[in-house]
Amino acid sequence: MSEEIKPGVLVGCGNPLLDISATVDEHFLQKYGLKPNDAILAEEKHMPLYKDLVEKYNADYIAGGSVQNSLRVCQWILQKPNTAIFFGCIGQDKYGEILDERARSNGVDVHYQRTNEAPTGTCGVLITGTHRSLCANLAAANHFTIDHLLTPDKQKLIDNAEFFYISGFFLTVSPPSIQHIAQHAHKHKRTFLxxxxxxxxSQFFTEPLMAALPYVDILFGNELEAEAFAAAQGWEEKDMKEIGKKMLALPKQNADRTRIVVLTQGHLPVLLIQEHTIEEFPVERLEPDEIVDTNGAGDAFVGGFLAQYIQKKSLGVCIRSGIWAARQIIKRSGCTFEGTPDFNE
Ligand code: AP5
Ligand code: NA
Structure with missing residues (x-):
């Protein structure tokens, strides 16, 4: 990579989760009242699901957690360890050790908060054909607190960073941490994604989401998420481009830099929506027999995007890198990769 990349230039916050992934049948989804292609938080009735997956479906354990996935993919593409820093909360247990080891070996500089109050979080990944249903039991991840970010050593890491990435998933855990990072980025003219x-x-965490949005420079989402957002706002629009334009127009703190919206639509083109333009980036569709599981596709897209964005590459290159990265991850189980990346601008 040509341009010098500063260590710690990218900071992410999220839920570190260990994915418990298995191919299941319709009946299993019905048993737990799950939709084939959704992402939810586990309720009491879902708790036996994890044991079931392990005992009856020969599940795999794979490092997961949305932001951590994106940062791992970003690091893989950059091949320059410790460019990305991650904050999140794990328990003092074996699963936490696995996550720590996996993230570090992929080059992510993890600074976990550790709690004794709950075990490391897990996410059931229930695969049926090309769909995946996610059921997250946040456990320790839910114990993340802003205090972790306020210690002088973490504040130094935050001061040193130029790009901040936080998933919507973190809205259920620590809106004050999101505000802290968002306001810091705004005050110091850093980029918040x-x-x-x-x-x-979008449906149930509208308040903290709308409080964060004015600070968001780049917003990512897929089509179901964009639809849910539009519905929650009471917008009539159904068309992705129209929804994207309305997202762009929502209030923004830093008015000198207009918002950018990037919407993925599975095998359909990725939309790059900016103030005066809407561009479509084609996706070369993978045949069903090439798809192992789409778990991690959206996260990998963001990881591929970030790897170029932090090098100040054009948005076109960022998006092509995202599409390339998603393709690699879909051909494998979970958000995993191997070998040397061969993305060509
Ligand atoms: P998550 O972000 O939920 O979704 P994903 O599985 O990464 O991605 P999807 O398959 O949903 O893709 P997408 O719909 O976002 O994007 P699209 O289909 O447009 O991540 C999964 C992780 O979330 C798990 O590891 C889990 O741990 C974690 N998680 C769950 N709950 C959590 C919680 N509460 N907190 C924290 N973490 C949590 O596809 C994107 C791109 O892929 C496309 O633009 C395209 O380039 C490519 N692509 C997609 N389909 C095709 C195709 N058929 N052919 C070629 N390319 C394709
Ligand atoms: Na995958």
């Missing part, structure tokens, strides 16, 4: 992450966040 966010993801809508799942439909339920």
């Amino acid at each position: 966010m993801n809508l992450s799942a439909p339920f966040l």
Whole structure:
């Protein structure tokens, strides 16, 4: 990579989760009242699901957690360890150790908060064909507190960073931490990027989401998330481009830099929506037999995007890198990769 990349230039906050992933049948989804392509938080009735996956479906354990996935993919593409820093909360247990080891070996500089009050969070990934249903039991991840960010050593890391990425999923955990990072980015003219992450966040966490949005320079989402956002806002629009334009027009703190909206639509083109233009970037569709699982596709897209964006590459290159990265991850189980990346601008 040509341009010098500063260590710690990218900071992410999110829920570090260990994915418990298995291919299941319709009946299993019905048993737990899950939709084939959704992402939800586990309720009491879902708790036996994890044991079921392990005992009856021969599940795999894969490092997950949306932001951590994106940062791992970003690091893989950059091949320059410790460019990205991650904050999130894990328990004092074996799963936490696995996550720590996986993230570090992928080059992410993790600074976890650790709690004794709950075990490390897990996410059931229930695969049926090309769909995946996510059921997250946040556990320790839910114990993240802003105090972790306010210690002098963490504040130094934050001061040193230029780009901040937080998923919508983190809205259920620590809105004060999101505000802290968002306001810091605004005050110091740094870039703040966010993801809508799942439909339920726009529906049920509207208040902290709308409080964060004025600070968001780049907003990511997929089509279901964009639809849910539009519905929650009471917008009539159904067309992705029209929804994207309205997202662009929502209030923004830093008015000298207009917002950018990036919407993915599975195998359909990625939309780059800016103040005066809407561009479409084609996706070369993977055949069903090439798809192992789409778990991590959206996260990998963001990871690919970030790897170029922090090098100040054009938005076109960022998006092509995102599409390329998603493609690699879809061909494998979970958000995993191997070998040397061969993305060509
Ligand atoms: P999550 O972000 O939920 O979704 P994903 O599985 O990464 O992505 P999807 O398959 O939903 O893709 P997408 O719909 O976002 O994007 P699109 O289909 O447009 O991430 C999963 C992780 O979330 C898990 O590891 C889990 O731990 C974590 N998680 C769950 N709950 C959590 C919580 N509460 N807190 C924190 N973490 C949580 O696709 C994107 C791109 O992929 C496209 O633009 C395209 O380039 C490519 N692509 C997609 N389909 C095709 C195709 N058929 N052919 C070629 N390319 C394709
Ligand atoms: Na995958």
